[in-house]
Amino acid sequence: MTSPIKVDNLTKRFGEIVAVDHVSFKVRKGEIFGFLGPNGAGKTTTIRILTGILKPDEGKAFVAGYNVVEEPVKVKQRIGVVPEVSNAYVDLSAWSNLMLIGELYGVPKKERVERATKFLKEFGLYQARNRLVRGFSKGMKQRLLLCMALMNDPEILFLDEPTSGLDVESARLVREKIQQYNDDGKTIFISTHNMEEANLLCHRIAIINHGQIAAIDTPENLRLQSMELQYVEVLFNKPIKKEELMHHPEIVKVVPAGNKIRIYTANPSAIIEFVVEFAKKCEMRILSLNTMMPSLEDIFIKLVREHRENDFYRTD
Amino acid sequence: MTFTEQIKRAIAITKKDIKIYYSKGPVIIFGLLFPFFLFLAYTIGREISARELMPGLIGMTVFFTSTSIGPGIIPWETRSKTFERLICCPVEFWAILLGDMFSSVIFGTMISIIPVMFTLLFLGLDLTSFIIIVLSLILASLCFSALGVLLSSYPPTDIPATAMMLSSLVKFPMVFISGIFIPVERLPYWGRVISSISPLTYFTDITRHLILKNGYYMLPLDFLAIVLFTAFFVYAAIKMHERTLPQRIS
Numbered sequence: 179m180t181s182p183i184k185v186d187n188l189t190k191r192f193g194e195i196v197a198v199d200h201v202s203f204k205v206r207k208g209e210i211f212g213f214l215g216p217n218g219a220g221k222t223t224t225i226r227i228l229t230g231i232l233k234p235d236e237g238k239a240f241v242a243g244y245n246v247v248e249e250p251v252k253v254k255q256r257i258g259v260v261p262e263v264s265n266a267y268v269d270l271s272a273w274s275n276l277m278l279i280g281e282l283y284g285v286p287k288k289e290r291v292e293r294a295t296k297f298l299k300e301f302g303l304y305q306a307r308n309r310l311v312r313g314f315s316k317g318m319k320q321r322l323l324l325c326m327a328l329m330n331d332p333e334i335l336f337l338d339e340p341t342s343g344l345d346v347e348s349a350r351l352v353r354e355k356i357q358q359y360n361d362d363g364k365t366i367f368i369s370t371h372n373m374e375e376a377n378l379l380c381h382r383i384a385i386i387n388h389g390q391i392a393a394i395d396t397p398e399n400l401r402l403q404s405m406e407l408q409y410v411e412v413l414f415n416k417p418i419k420k421e422e423l424m425h426h427p428e429i430v431k432v433v434p435a436g437n438k439i440r441i442y443t444a445n446p447s448a449i450i451e452f453v454v455e456f457a458k459k460c461e462m463r464i465l466s467l468n469t470m471m472p473s474l475e476d477i478f479i480k481l482v483r484e485h486r487e488n489d490f491y492r493t494d
Numbered sequence: 495m496t497f498t499e500q501i502k503r504a505i506a507i508t509k510k511d512i513k514i515y516y517s518k519g520p521v522i523i524f525g526l527l528f529p530f531f532l533f534l535a536y537t538i539g540r541e542i543s544a545r546e547l548m549p550g551l552i553g554m555t556v557f558f559t560s561t562s563i564g565p566g567i568i569p570w571e572t573r574s575k576t577f578e579r580l581i582c583c584p585v586e587f588w589a590i591l592l593g594d595m596f597s598s599v600i601f602g603t604m605i606s607i608i609p610v611m612f613t614l615l616f617l618g619l620d621l622t623s624f625i626i627i628v629l630s631l632i633l634a635s636l637c638f639s640a641l642g643v644l645l646s647s648y649p650p651t652d653i654p655a656t657a658m659m660l661s662s663l664v665k666f667p668m669v670f671i672s673g674i675f676i677p678v679e680r681l682p683y684w685g686r687v688i689s690s691i692s693p694l695t696y697f698t699d700i701t702r703h704l705i706l707k708n709g710y711y712m713l714p715l716d717f718l719a720i721v722l723f724t725a726f727f728v729y730a731a732i733k734m735h736e737r738t739l740p741q742r743i744s
Contacts, residue, residue: 229582231743254584261582265575269514281506282583284499 182207182334182365187237190223197223199389205367210360212380213369214478220389221369222262225338229259242333258327262338264319268312272303272322276329283330297325317348337368341375373475385481392481400477406430407472407480409442410449415463426452500589507593515563516601520658525562529554536675545617549701550674552609557694560602560635564642565661567594572652572742588732591643598639606631613705623704634697637720640727647734650741673698678710693723
């Protein structure tokens with residue numbers, strides 16, 4: 179099985195709104211695939227279709243080799259899901275939640291008990307296992323959801339913004355566990371707002387906006403596609419006006435950033451030479467000089483903006 | 495995935511429902527207190543023998559207890575997002591609803607067996623009649639549980655109180671047309687026609703046959719009617735909930 183998740187022309191409408199608009203992509207086995215997009219971009223709807231909760235209006239999706247519309251139960255048996263909103267039973271204890279999920283996935287009792295004990299210990303919830311989930315913090319609930327998603331030893335994990343709103347410690351633990359379970363061979367599909375998280379975890383990223391895929395690539399290739407977003411960050415020993423630096427043809431824009439100046443360019447080496455010459459000419463000293471690659475956030479904003487503009491021209 | 499495996503998963507849902515919903519306030523109010531006081535209001539000040547009261551009491555108990563949980567579970571679970579959790583588990587949709595129905599059946603049977611036992615022990619009921627009443631009680635509980643789950647399908651609300659109130663709009667008129675307070679044979683013709691479309695009529699008729707020896711319909715017809723109503727309610731509940739599912743999780 180080369181593509182545990184294969185999506186072809188997937189479309190979902192809610193009345194007039196097209197939540198997912200002819201989306202196609204493939205996720206490779208053992209990959210952490212990031213799904214990035216602003217609120218309302220179609221991330222959760224896509225995950226709900228892939229996990230068999232919603233039916234698409236058009237297109238096909240195969241998960242773990244099964245068509246999600248024709249054989250949803252077989253798909254669900256092979257996946258684990260951590261939804262956007264915590265949905266453990268708050269009137270049950272952590273232990274009862276895990277036992278229930280184990281039973282719903284048909285895990286034999288002995289394995290249920292072994293797995294629940296293992297995961298509760300791994301995620302630091304063992305001492306709280308008999309407490310009602312109602313009294314859990316958000317971080318504890320999120321860790322419990324991950325335990326629940328792992329109870330059936332799934333081939334594929336779907337995580338919908340798994341670290342959203344978590345404290346730093348819980349978020350780091352969740353990320354470590356995602357990495358660990360990926361190292362163990364699980365394919366992971368993760369939607370997130372957190373660019374740093376996507377950068378750290380994901381082998382490839384799809385950027386989705388208005389229900390359409392704007393780009394799919396590795397974080398590095400996405401950066402290479404946006405070389406004009408590179409910048410040289412320089413700090414002189416005295417303040418200057420940004421207009422004084424705008425005389426080089428390779429400079430795209432100059433932006434003040436605190437006491438530093440950011441010079442955006444596709445050719446950083448030429449700009450470094452220019453800045454050094456400029457400092458000599460103006461009898462200034464350079465206190466610091468750095469070449470910065472575009473951040474994933476810069477690329478995301480650029481792609482989403484371009485996508486919106488394209489949409490505008492298409493509909494105009 | 496086999497049918498047996500799905501039934502096992504439905505039973506897991508039943509166990510969960512028992513743990514969570516049996517002690518919920520609306521279940522106690524709509525399932526126990528309300529019918530109890532309704533029954534008191536009917537009996538106090540009337541000169542009716544205990545034996546004559548029993549068919550109505552048993553009928554009302556099984557009807558209210560079996561329909562008290564079903565209308566609330568799915569709105570409760572929609573609100574807490576746990577319904578989405580169940581949907582993303584490898585359980586067929588019918589098995590999820592069946593699990594909810596089973597929990598109502600157990601609740602209804604457990605409570606309703608009390609007046610049946612009282613009849614057996616204190617009012618003189620033969621063993622065969624007792625067994626037939628218990629079997630019909632289980633069948634009627636399933637029928638009314640399915641009705642309860644069906645009543646929560648539309649509108650697809652996430653407010654349990656709304657679903658409970660709306661279901662009461664159907665439940666209360668049914669009690670008055672089903673031979674609980676006035677035997678079917680004493681109803682006018684139009685009343686008998688209306689009472690024939692209520693499954694509670696047939697269960698009350700079974701208890702009247704076995705306790706008072708004066709049922710209106712033939713006993714096999716009573717059973718057949720309850721079986722047909724059950725099949726219809728189960729089918730309609732599955733289809734209606736399938737239709738409203740996207741509205742519940744969007």
